[in-house]
Amino acid sequence: MKQIKLILTAAIFLFVFSKTANAQLRSLTQNELFNKVANVHSNSPYYKGDKPCVILFHNNSCPNAKKMESMLTQLSKRYGNRIYFYKVNVFDIDDMVMDALEIEGVPTTFFIRGNYGGEIDADDFEGLTNMETLEEYLDWLIE
Numbered sequence: 001m002k003q004i005k006l007i008l009t010a011a012i013f014l015f016v017f018s019k020t021a022n023a024q025l026r027s028l029t030q031n032e033l034f035n036k037v038a039n040v041h042s043n044s045p046y047y048k049g050d051k052p053c054v055i056l057f058h059n060n061s062c063p064n065a066k067k068m069e070s071m072l073t074q075l076s077k078r079y080g081n082r083i084y085f086y087k088v089n090v091f092d093i094d095d096m097v098m099d100a101l102e103i104e105g106v107p108t109t110f111f112i113r114g115n116y117g118g119e120i121d122a123d124d125f126e127g128l129t130n131m132e133t134l135e136e137y138l139d140w141l142i143e
Helices: 002-021 030-036 063-079 095-100 131-142
Strands: 053-058 084-089 108-116 119-126
Touching: 030 084, 053 063, 053 131, 063 084, 063 131, 108 131
Parallel strands: 053 084
Antiparallel strands: 053 108, 108 119
């Protein structure tokens, strides 16, 4: 009986771990951004994902971007099975992409729900925020 209990506990642990192990803040290159999210150079961009996503535009030398990255990494463990979490270093993308997305500073965070009425349903903000505000945005994504 103890052996069955031990096996069942191990199976539950592995199932839970496998769900959270894949949750992370994944780095994207410009090409991956176009392939996984949307091609911003298109006349009618659409979201390509199968669930909502968060995209943090950052650079490695910005303290506020590092704080946002840390908070989003933590939240990816809780929301990662329902939301994709991405980060893009602004030094790795073209100025035309920055202009198209209207990114004027870092950190800038986009929250994309999906496609509605032929347009991408999204919201974004620039700068540092707190965990509570991020959770409100994430809850909005999955409502």
